[in-house]
Amino acid sequence: xxxxxxxxxxxxxxxxxxxxxxxxxxxxxxxxKEIVRAAADRLGYVRSAAASGLVTGRTMAISLVVPxxxxxxxxxxxxxxxxxxxxxxYDMALVNLGGVGVERQRAxxxxxLRHRGDAVLALCLDFSDEEREELRQTRxxxxxxxxxxxxxxxxxxxxxxAGAQATQHLIDLGHRDILHITGGAEERLGLSLRVPQGxxxxxxxxxxxxxxxxxxARVVEGRFSMEYxxxxxxxxxxxxxxxxTAIFAASDEMxxxxxxxxxxxxxxxxxxxxxxxxDDHEMSSSFYLTTLAQRPFDQGVHGAQxxxxxxxxxxxxRTSRVLPVHLVTRGSTAPVTR
Amino acid sequence: xxxxxxxxxxxxxxxxxxxxxxxxxxxxxxxxKEIVRAAADRLGYVRSAAASGLVTGRTMAISLVVPxxxxxxxxxxxxxxxxxxxxxxYDMALVNLGGVGVERQRAxxxxxLRHRGDAVLALCLDFSDEEREELRQTRxxxxxxxxxxxxxxxxxxxxxxAGAQATQHLIDLGHRDILHITGGAEERLGLSLRVPQGxxxxxxxxxxxxxxxxxxARVVEGRFSMEYxxxxxxxxxxxxxxxxTAIFAASDEMxxxxxxxxxxxxxxxxxxxxxxxxDDHEMSSSFYLTTLAQRPFDQGVHGAQxxxxxxxxxxxxRTSRVLPVHLVTRGSTAPVTR
DNA sequence: ACGTTTGCTGCCAACGTTTGCAATCGCTTC
DNA sequence: GAAGCGATTGCAAACGTTGGCAGCAAACGT
Numbered sequence: 001x002x003x004x005x006x007x008x009x010x011x012x013x014x015x016x017x018x019x020x021x022x023x024x025x026x027x028x029x030x031x032x033k034e035i036v037r038a039a040a041d042r043l044g045y046v047r048s049a050a051a052s053g054l055v056t057g058r059t060m061a062i063s064l065v066v067p068x069x070x071x072x073x074x075x076x077x078x079x080x081x082x083x084x085x086x087x088x089x090y091d092m093a094l095v096n097l098g099g100v101g102v103e104r105q106r107a108x109x110x111x112x113l114r115h116r117g118d119a120v121l122a123l124c125l126d127f128s129d130e131e132r133e134e135l136r137q138t139r140x141x142x143x144x145x146x147x148x149x150x151x152x153x154x155x156x157x158x159x160x161x162a163g164a165q166a167t168q169h170l171i172d173l174g175h176r177d178i179l180h181i182t183g184g185a186e187e188r189l190g191l192s193l194r195v196p197q198g199x200x201x202x203x204x205x206x207x208x209x210x211x212x213x214x215x216x217a218r219v220v221e222g223r224f225s226m227e228y229x230x231x232x233x234x235x236x237x238x239x240x241x242x243x244x245t246a247i248f249a250a251s252d253e254m255x256x257x258x259x260x261x262x263x264x265x266x267x268x269x270x271x272x273x274x275x276x277x278x279d280d281h282e283m284s285s286s287f288y289l290t291t292l293a294q295r296p297f298d299q300g301v302h303g304a305q306x307x308x309x310x311x312x313x314x315x316x317x318r319t320s321r322v323l324p325v326h327l328v329t330r331g332s333t334a335p336v337t338r
Numbered sequence: 339x340x341x342x343x344x345x346x347x348x349x350x351x352x353x354x355x356x357x358x359x360x361x362x363x364x365x366x367x368x369x370x371k372e373i374v375r376a377a378a379d380r381l382g383y384v385r386s387a388a389a390s391g392l393v394t395g396r397t398m399a400i401s402l403v404v405p406x407x408x409x410x411x412x413x414x415x416x417x418x419x420x421x422x423x424x425x426x427x428y429d430m431a432l433v434n435l436g437g438v439g440v441e442r443q444r445a446x447x448x449x450x451l452r453h454r455g456d457a458v459l460a461l462c463l464d465f466s467d468e469e470r471e472e473l474r475q476t477r478x479x480x481x482x483x484x485x486x487x488x489x490x491x492x493x494x495x496x497x498x499x500a501g502a503q504a505t506q507h508l509i510d511l512g513h514r515d516i517l518h519i520t521g522g523a524e525e526r527l528g529l530s531l532r533v534p535q536g537x538x539x540x541x542x543x544x545x546x547x548x549x550x551x552x553x554x555a556r557v558v559e560g561r562f563s564m565e566y567x568x569x570x571x572x573x574x575x576x577x578x579x580x581x582x583t584a585i586f587a588a589s590d591e592m593x594x595x596x597x598x599x600x601x602x603x604x605x606x607x608x609x610x611x612x613x614x615x616x617d618d619h620e621m622s623s624s625f626y627l628t629t630l631a632q633r634p635f636d637q638g639v640h641g642a643q644x645x646x647x648x649x650x651x652x653x654x655x656r657t658s659r660v661l662p663v664h665l666v667t668r669g670s671t672a673p674v675t676r
Numbered sequence: 677a678c679g680t681t682t683g684c685t686g687c688c689a690a691c692g693t694t695t696g697c698a699a700t701c702g703c704t705t706c
Numbered sequence: 707g708a709a710g711c712g713a714t715t716g717c718a719a720a721c722g723t724t725g726g727c728a729g730c731a732a733a734c735g736t
Contacts, residue, residue, distance in 0.1 A: 003722055014686045019724060029684060044475060049452050050391035051722035054691045059388070061431070061454070069416050070620075075408035082407075082434045091454055093399070094432040096420045114387050116399070116429055137382060230624045253621075260624055263601060282408075283591075286568045286598055341692055352716045357694060367714065389692035392721045 002043045011039045022047070061091035062307055063117030065108075067125055068098045071224065072253065072281050073296050077123055077145055080300025088308045093117045097125060108134070119307040121145060121300075122152075126192040141310045145303040146296075147192040154320035155303045157294045159195055162325045163202020163248075164209075166276050166292045169327055170246040171210045174336035175274060178207070179244035181232060181254050183224035196224075199250045199278065218244060222254065230257030237265045245336045246274040252281035252291055259287055259332065270334035280328055288331035299323060340381045349377045360385070399429035400645055401455030403446075405463055406436045409562065410591065410619050411634050415461055415483055418638025426646045431455045435463060446472070457645040459483060459638075460490075464530040479648045483641040484634075485530040492658035493641040495632045497533055500663045501540020501586075502547075504614050504630045507665055508584040509548045512674035513612060516545070517582040519570060519592050521562035534562075537588045537616065556582060560592065568595030575603045583674045584612040590619035593627055597670065608672035618666055626669035637661060 004022075008015040013032070021028045021036035022045075028036075039045075053059045064081055066074050078094075085092050093116040097108060108131060120135065124146035127135065132151065135142055148154040170178050180203045184196035204214040220236070222228045229249060237243065249255035255277030259269050269275050277284065280293030302321055310316045342360075346353045351370070359366045359374035360383075366374075377383075391397045402419055404412050416432075423430050431454040435442055446469060458473065462484035465473065470489065473480055486492040508516050518541045522534035542552040558574070560566045567587060575581065587593035593615030597607050607613050615622065618631030640659055648654045 001722090004724095005722075015722090016687080016724075017685055019722095020685090023724090027684065032684080046452060046476075048392070048722050049454060050388045050397065051691090052724070053388035054386070054392050054693085054722080055724045057691080064432075069407060069420075070410070070413035072408070075413055078407050078432075079434070079436075082432075086434070091452070092432050092434075094402075094416075094420075094430050096417070096424070096430075098417075098420075114384055114429070116387060226621045226624045256621070257624055283564045283594070286564045286595055339692090342694095343692080353692090354694075354717080355715055357692095358715090361694090365714070370714080386692050389721090390694070392692080392723085393694045395721080 001048075002045050003048070004045070007036065007039045007043060007045055010043065011035055058118050058311075059091075059116060060089070061093050061117045062119045062121060062304070063093045063095055065095045065097050065120060065122040065125060067096075067123065069094070069096065073146070073251075073279065074123055076296035077300035077303075080297035081121060081304040082300075083297075084301055084304035084308060090308065115140075118311055119143075121303050121307060122149075124192050124195065125149075126194070127152075141307050141316065143303050143306055145299050147194050148320065149192075153306070153318065155299050155306070156321075156323065157299075157325050158322050159198025160202040160205070162278055162292050162294070163199035163250075164206040165202070165325065165327065166199075166248050166278055167203045167206035168210075169290070169292075169333065170248060170274060170276060171206060171212075173246070173274065173333060175244075175246040176210075176212055176336075177218070177242075177244040178203075178246045178248055179218045179220065179236075181220045181222050181229050181247065181249045181258065183222055183250045183254065196250050203248055222250075224251050224253065226253045226257040226260075228257070229254035230261045233258045233261035234265075237261065237267070243267070243273060245338055246276070246333070249275065249277045252277035252279035252284050252289060255289055255291070255332070256281075256283065256287055259289070269332050271337070274333040274336075276333055278325075284328075285330065290330045290333040291328050292325050293328045294325045295323065339386075340383050341386070342383070345374065345377045345381060345383055348381065349373055396456050396649075397429075397454060398427070399431050399455045400457045400459060400642070400649075401431045401433055403433045403435050403458060403460040403463060405434075405461065407432070407434065411484070411589075411617065412461055414634035415638035415641075418635035419459060419642040420638075421635075422639055422642035422646060428646065453478075456649055457481075459641050459645060460487075462530050462533065463487075464532070465490075479645050479654065481641050481644055483637050485532050486658065487530075491644070491656065493637050493644070494659075494661065495637075495663050496660050497536025498540040498543070500616055500630050500632070501537035501588075502544040503540070503663065503665065504537075504586050504616055505541045505544035506548075507628070507630075507671065508586060508612060508614060509544060509550075511584075511612065511671060513582075513584040514548075514550055514674075515556070515580075515582040516541075516550075516584045516586055517556045517558065517574075519558045519560050519567050519585065519587045519596065521560055521588045521592065534588050541586055560588075562589050562591060564591045564595040564598075566595070567592035568599045571596045571599035572603075575599065575605070581605070581611060583676055584614070584671070587613065587615045590615035590617035590622050590627060590629055593629070593670070594619075594621065594625055597625055597627070607670050609675070612671040612674075614671055616663075622666075623668065628668045628671040629666050630663050631666045632663045633661065 004015045004018050008018045018036050021033045119141040122144045143153045145155045182196045182200050184193045207214045220232045222232050247258050249258055255275050258275050262269050262273055277289055277291040280291050284291050306317050342353045342356050346356045356374050359371045457479040460482045481491045483493045520534045520538050522531045545552045558570045560570050585596050587596055593613050596613050600607050600611055615627055615629040618629050622629050644655050
């Protein structure tokens with residue numbers, strides 16, 4: 001491994017000059033910088049992150065803590081965060097906190113506290129009091145994306161408003177019997193329940209505001225997955241109960257499942273049943289799904305930017321940031337006919 | 339920040355003993371270990387990855403290089419890799435190499451060569467000769483998952499065989515006019531073309547073996563996305579051309595798009611057209627899609643395990659590993675009727 | 677001519693671990 | 707009782723970089 005000293009020896013200079021030249025500090029003459037850079041290139045030098053991290057106390061990376069990478073929302077946020085990190089020349093330490101209990105504990109302590117990153121961006125996780133305290137003790141800048149956590153800065157959307165707006169769209173179309181498929185019953189815990197709860201509250205609020213009494217039987221507890229929601233609607237249809245005229249799915253993926261189920265049973269969307277989701281998943285256009293669009297990529301961008309700014313010494317943003325959502329009308333919703 | 343010396347001072351021992359105790363080395367008495375662990379816990383000690391990395395030359399992390407995180411296949415591999423890393427107490431440095439040119443160059447050099455990880459696992463990337471050479475020079479153990487790269491170990495499936503097997507399934511059902519939707523024309527380059535090409539070759543081979551002359555007009559060049567394939571089939575149907583009796587999509591997501599398009603135009607799957615994909619995407623069951631299942635999670639597990647074994651000092655595996663695929667028959671394929 | 681500034685460079689002490697080697701201690705063994 | 711041994715522990719030298727401080731020219735002002 002060729003180090004800074006090797007370069008110094010090669011060109012007959014001191015290691016500190018080489019170090020400064022490579023970091024493009026102003027105290028080095030332009031001529032020297034070029035000599036150094038040339039030598040570094042020629043010798044194939046690569047800076048040891050460990051060594052420079054040791055002395056500066058900075059890793060030039062940020063830790064991204066996620067409950068999973070295989071859900072659309074998470075992967076989008078990750079891409080957004082990544083785009084900012086690349087620009088700032090930061091690396092990303094990905095910590096998958098999926099699961100519960102000991103395993104989670106271990107992953108948490110190991111990766112976060114081991115100072116793999118200079119800041120922490122957490123996704124849709126409910127931190128226990130203990131975890132929050134440990135996080136605080138590390139004194140790292142922290143931000144959460146997707147789900148507010150008390151005491152921590154947050155970037156995301158207003159779930160309640162989103163749920164209400166989606167429901168309102170259906171109400172505006174004349175629907176009064178609206179089924180809501182909610183999520184959060186996943187077996188793999190650790191992700192926050194506040195998202196599905198918020199959307200559900202929004203749903204109920206919108207109904208009440210329109211003078212409709214929320215009917216608990218019209219709320220299906222489910223998971224944020226297509227399959228779960230598909231079978232839920234299958235069951236509903238096959239039970240022979242009267243169908244609602246509209247369905248508000250807590251996520252687009254759940255809406256897809258509902259649409260497939262309805263189509264499979266010969267019901268037309270939106271002719272027989274209107275369907276609306278939340279997300280604007282990349283597949284939503286293919287389903288002609290009307291949805292309340294959020295931009296998780298942007299949420300990642302904003303979250304990362306706030307952390308990076310703080311690491312650059314800019315004054316810390318202490319407030320949360322609520323990003324807008326907007327209705328994307330495609331073909332899956334229509335005025336009520338029954 | 340409390341360090342090893344603080345603990346040593348606290349319990350009246352030397353730093354080296356503390357270091358050894360915390361690493362559970364045999365040269366330390368059990369009693370001492372307990373005292374040290376207790377003190378470390380009490381003081382809230384956390385090992386500096388930079389310092390220990392500096393002296394050992396190991397980061398206890400591996401770099402995972404991906405072209406994107408938001409495709410199903412990639413996210414599954416990531417989860418698989420992660421599961422192994424957690425067990426081995428390794429961290430993950432995620433390097434998103436999405437994009438081309440300078441940006442890619444920078445990301446490549448920065449993260450890989452900066453020695454963020456002790457080994458590199460690369461996903462479905464075509465490395466340039468230059469990149470391969472740089473990789474080689476780092477002397478890090480490297481493995482590629484998803485797409486073979488000459489000179490590097492590989493974990494994945496036999497794409498040609500998979501393509502042939504999928505096609506053969508349709509042939510066995512009596513189909514002779516089989517459309518193939520292929521991928522690889524994504525605008526975001528950098529990911530390998532070998533996957534779609536392999537599948538296509540398999541398709542052509544299977545046709546020839548069955549005495550059917552491959553018809554270039556029956557191959558649609560597309561992208562690995564649902565939307566692209568949906569519009570491709572839309573166009574085909576609306577052009578009024580005779581429809582094939584079966585469609586072999588190079589990925590499940592593309593198959594979904596095809597199914598939606600067919601259904602939307604009143605065509606029954608599999609009544610009018612059979613559809614088969616490759617992947618076994620988590621949504622495939624909801625689409626009742628017959629597909630050739632691969633297990634990207636397992637591919638990640640195997641790839642990670644090979645690297646971890648090597649880092650543990652076990653003799654390096656020099657051979658590639660081809661994992662099996664298997665046909666999952668659901669409802670989207672049926673004997674030909676026309 | 678002589679201080680003083682300015683611009684650049686070198687020296688050296690950190691940073692927090694790990695690890696080879698030496699030292700210590702309590703025993704056993706001859 | 708001396709020597710030897712094994713089990714523990716301590717000492718000190720790395721590891722590769724950074725950054726405060728000092729040094730040293732050349733340029734400047736008087």
